[in-house]
Amino acid sequence: MRWQQNRKVRYLGVFLLLGISVIIFLICNICMGSVEISLADIERCLMGRETDKTVQRIVWDIRFPRAVSAMILGGALALAGYLLQTFFHNPIAGPFILGISSGAKMIVALVMIFLLERSIRVSSAALILAAFSGAMLSMGFVLLMSHKVNNMSTLIVSGVMIGYICSAVTELVVTFADDADIINLHSWSQGSFSGMTWEHAKAMTVVVFLTFLIVFLFSKPLSAYQLGEGYARNMGIHIRGLRIAMIVLSSLLSACIVAYAGPISFVGIAVPQLVKSLLGTAKPILMIPACFLGGSVFCLFCDLLARNLFAPTELGISTVTAIFGAPVVLWIMVKHKKERAV
Amino acid sequence: MEYYFEAKKMSVGYQGRPLISDIEISLKKGQILTLIGPNGVGKSTVLKSIARQLSLIGGVIFLDGQSLQKMSGGELSRKMAVMFTEKLKAELMTCEDVVATGRYPYTGRFGLLSETDRQVVRKAMELIRIMDIKDRDFTQVSDGQRQRVMLARAVCQEPEIIILDEPTSYLDVRYKLEFLSLLQQMCREKGLTVIMSLHELELAERISDKVLCLDGKYVDRFGTPEEIFKAGYLRHLFHISSGSFDEENGNMELEAPKGKADIFVIAGGGSGRMVYRRLQRQDRAFFTGILFDNDLDYPVAKALAQNVFAAGAFEAVEEALLKEAKKQIDACRTVICCRERFGSFEAANRELAEYAVQTGKELIMAYEEKS
Numbered sequence: 001m002r003w004q005q006n007r008k009v010r011y012l013g014v015f016l017l018l019g020i021s022v023i024i025f026l027i028c029n030i031c032m033g034s035v036e037i038s039l040a041d042i043e044r045c046l047m048g049r050e051t052d053k054t055v056q057r058i059v060w061d062i063r064f065p066r067a068v069s070a071m072i073l074g075g076a077l078a079l080a081g082y083l084l085q086t087f088f089h090n091p092i093a094g095p096f097i098l099g100i101s102s103g104a105k106m107i108v109a110l111v112m113i114f115l116l117e118r119s120i121r122v123s124s125a126a127l128i129l130a131a132f133s134g135a136m137l138s139m140g141f142v143l144l145m146s147h148k149v150n151n152m153s154t155l156i157v158s159g160v161m162i163g164y165i166c167s168a169v170t171e172l173v174v175t176f177a178d179d180a181d182i183i184n185l186h187s188w189s190q191g192s193f194s195g196m197t198w199e200h201a202k203a204m205t206v207v208v209f210l211t212f213l214i215v216f217l218f219s220k221p222l223s224a225y226q227l228g229e230g231y232a233r234n235m236g237i238h239i240r241g242l243r244i245a246m247i248v249l250s251s252l253l254s255a256c257i258v259a260y261a262g263p264i265s266f267v268g269i270a271v272p273q274l275v276k277s278l279l280g281t282a283k284p285i286l287m288i289p290a291c292f293l294g295g296s297v298f299c300l301f302c303d304l305l306a307r308n309l310f311a312p313t314e315l316g317i318s319t320v321t322a323i324f325g326a327p328v329v330l331w332i333m334v335k336h337k338k339e340r341a342v
Numbered sequence: 343m344e345y346y347f348e349a350k351k352m353s354v355g356y357q358g359r360p361l362i363s364d365i366e367i368s369l370k371k372g373q374i375l376t377l378i379g380p381n382g383v384g385k386s387t388v389l390k391s392i393a394r395q396l397s398l399i400g401g402v403i404f405l406d407g408q409s410l411q412k413m414s415g416g417e418l419s420r421k422m423a424v425m426f427t428e429k430l431k432a433e434l435m436t437c438e439d440v441v442a443t444g445r446y447p448y449t450g451r452f453g454l455l456s457e458t459d460r461q462v463v464r465k466a467m468e469l470i471r472i473m474d475i476k477d478r479d480f481t482q483v484s485d486g487q488r489q490r491v492m493l494a495r496a497v498c499q500e501p502e503i504i505i506l507d508e509p510t511s512y513l514d515v516r517y518k519l520e521f522l523s524l525l526q527q528m529c530r531e532k533g534l535t536v537i538m539s540l541h542e543l544e545l546a547e548r549i550s551d552k553v554l555c556l557d558g559k560y561v562d563r564f565g566t567p568e569e570i571f572k573a574g575y576l577r578h579l580f581h582i583s584s585g586s587f588d589e590e591n592g593n594m595e596l597e598a599p600k601g602k603a604d605i606f607v608i609a610g611g612g613s614g615r616m617v618y619r620r621l622q623r624q625d626r627a628f629f630t631g632i633l634f635d636n637d638l639d640y641p642v643a644k645a646l647a648q649n650v651f652a653a654g655a656f657e658a659v660e661e662a663l664l665k666e667a668k669k670q671i672d673a674c675r676t677v678i679c680c681r682e683r684f685g686s687f688e689a690a691n692r693e694l695a696e697y698a699v700q701t702g703k704e705l706i707m708a709y710e711e712k713s
Contacts, residue, residue, distance in 0.1 A: 226433065228430055230395055231428075235446045236416040236418060237415065238415060282435070285454075
């Protein structure tokens, strides 16, 4: 019994830690930058009281929507990674490494160039839809591969290859597209949280929040799925239906990220693994919200570094996430080797 | 006659191709059915099809009069528990967590355990006696312990029928017996019906109410152990060409030594079995006698000796048989006597031992020998 309670205390502690970290980093992201803004200014700004126009603009139009986006998309990214890891029973699966982000990027780039050339404004919905179809396309390839090979590393390698192909195609069209927006497109295709507006933030919040809710409602069947297919089926799980749902949901999340921030590496793998170690359990009902919070913290933290480390030069977000995420992947692989050996 | 489990004209296999066809099974509530047959014959395929892991290629299964195929997944999960050879993936789960997954069909939308659920989990762990390992990581316990945790999990599911694929394969002899006793107990007390595959034929013979023998494309036999375990049948079912299996006693013997025999073993009353097996290990062919055909030594002698001089049980040993045995001793160099003293119905064997001494054969007293 005591041990049961210990577990509860641990879960509560982790959620508190993650929740508080989200708030702290959110504030840091708004305060810190080339222009330092005090907490009092933020408060005044949020309360709608009289403030300096520049401060108001920086806080309200630039930093706040950007921080919110990083928070939402970071959470989505970690959740997408968690779903894919569960789906493939593979601890290093994630939207970036399996080429799903790159597939989404490719289709988004194609659609954007096509529409921009005709001077049509690209709406949020169109962006997400394009990214979603790209994600599903890559996912289709990965699934095809996973049917042929039943090996953790081969699956990852084939995902990486799909990613390379899609990136190559994207580079190709970006190079040959003759538009002023190309520079913008280029920075996006490297992954970045810059240039987020409230409109973006609102749209992504709606999509991501709804997807999160659906994923959360799936936490019970997911827990059965984790045990292995045979046992899940015995528990009355409709495996095919659940698998389709997982694919659609993870693709939707990945699409949302790519549509707004471009492909971001390693968050999808590193965060779920770190969160799992923190919680000491893989139960979906805890992992789903914890992954989301963890992803938010991770992305807020990385974006803070990306903006401030070499200010005024801004680093690509993937540069920062890779520095922190890639070692985690290596650690996971070593850990798994050890567990196999036992 | 009301059957709880019935399979009619069931065909199982993969991708629409039948592996085994026309399987007919009928089981009453609380009965144990064991599937036996050579490796790779499709025992697991049959079990998986019964557990609805594979769709049937033909035929129907009825569970309590209801068509199994038409049952909803939730309904089935409350009636049927499974334990496959496929390992349950349990990341960061304690043994108790794994047992608790058996409550899945009974928990609500989010799968949270109620107080009743916790009690059921606890009771199951106590029944299977795994309380001592409940807090250990499931991936870190031994195969045998894992097997028992899986049984507790199945018990937790409160099923009416349980499907087990080689449940005893990782268990040592103590746990094998304990495991099967538990199954038997649950069958008797809770009316649990069991369908399982076993490799241990002697256990299958003892625990099963019904046995299904699979060989090739069809069911070879289906019936009670008495009907199935007839002399010579398993040799046929398993295509045994080296060694032997004694259906009546559940004894397995390795292949009899070949070559010219020059040893005669005087045995009886179970005193010769170990000597026979030692000679088999040393690859020395031998004769033995005179045994009554209900003697403990008799089945082993039958399996290993080149010739057994046997008399009908409870009959006097005929003079002709004694003469033949003496003639055989003449042809041998060594005589091993396993009897410390001869009873009043063993006069013939005493005579053989004396004859060996008279004719100057090397006489070894097996009961004195320590090496």
